[in-house]
Amino acid sequence: MGKVITGGSMSLDGYIAGPDESGFDLLFQWYGNGDVEIPTASPDVPPMRMSAVSAKLLKEEWGNTGALVVGRHLYDMTNAWGGRHPMDVTTVVLTHRPPQDRPAADENFVFVTEGVAAAVARAKAIAGDRDVVVNGGQIARQCLEAGLLDEIGIELVPVVLGGGTPLFAGLGGTPAQFEGPIRLIQGTGVTHIRYRVKR
């Protein structure tokens, strides 16, 4: 059975997005500051070029991923990544109302309306032995609150944004403690840190 993982690029002052959805150029600078090309499966997302260290980790983690769970906001904001998620896996979308212009499930997207636990269960069934990655701050928070998360990964970026959306914003049951880091890897302009959720 694979793990359920979430993560994101975070500023030194703890924000995964800056004020008024700013700062993404800085938070994701490491996607483009190196020489190793990472192709993406999305027609809308060009290949990334990152440092060898970051690319090695990303390839390993993407290779271990069997399905994604995302919120409807991210799905809409990215315009469904042009039809296929960059990570080239089936993406389970948690939504109250599935879009009318798509089948309820195909190899690209599966729409689940029965809540976050059902979405994660569906993704686990698709992923098999591989991991499930949960994306988007609100849905990651819901998974953590529901005890569904096994690990979190932080890509710590040396910038102070001064405001914005904190990691796990609005989390219930704080303080929440984690174990580790279980991995700590220094890239260029980013520190990759992996923690295990404490049970």
Add this chain to the structure above:
Amino acid sequence: MGKVITGGSMSLDGYIAGPDESGFDLLFQWYGNGDVEIPTASPDVPPMRMSAVSAKLLKEEWGNTGALVVGRHLYDMTNAWGGRHPMDVTTVVLTHRPPQDRPAADENFVFVTEGVAAAVARAKAIAGDRDVVVNGGQIARQCLEAGLLDEIGIELVPVVLGGGTPLFAGLGGTPAQFEGPIRLIQGTGVTHIRYRVKR
């Protein structure tokens, strides 16, 4: 000439203090979760017992420190550390009104009223070739804004506090970028990360 440094223990969601000044037990757990004793010069602060890795770093950094700059809030809150700062160096206190019950300067405390740049200059003169450490979030923010800081150190602790005081809260001129990490050291329950301030 030494460097001017600040830093602090920070939660995964970017807070150096939790809601209503809570969370210090978790943020400073690494001060007491190991076997290596670190004596302190303060009669009010008992020796710490931390992991060998953290102790080695702390001893090195404390040994390189020639003077401190703190705000009046920290000085009052700690009751002047019982007379001497734990790091065993002269502490420059930035204040509008020096306390009546102490000399303006002795080997333990020096009171400066002319602003943060004057306080740092005074500490540099005391420190000589060694470093100046700036403590307390507000004064660290002022030093960063005034271009007085050379490095910042973050002790990243795997806990989500859900709210509180962010690192460099209220910083002007964001986004502010840093170089590095120039050092990255994994302790027990804490990751020590050092950055250089970008000029």
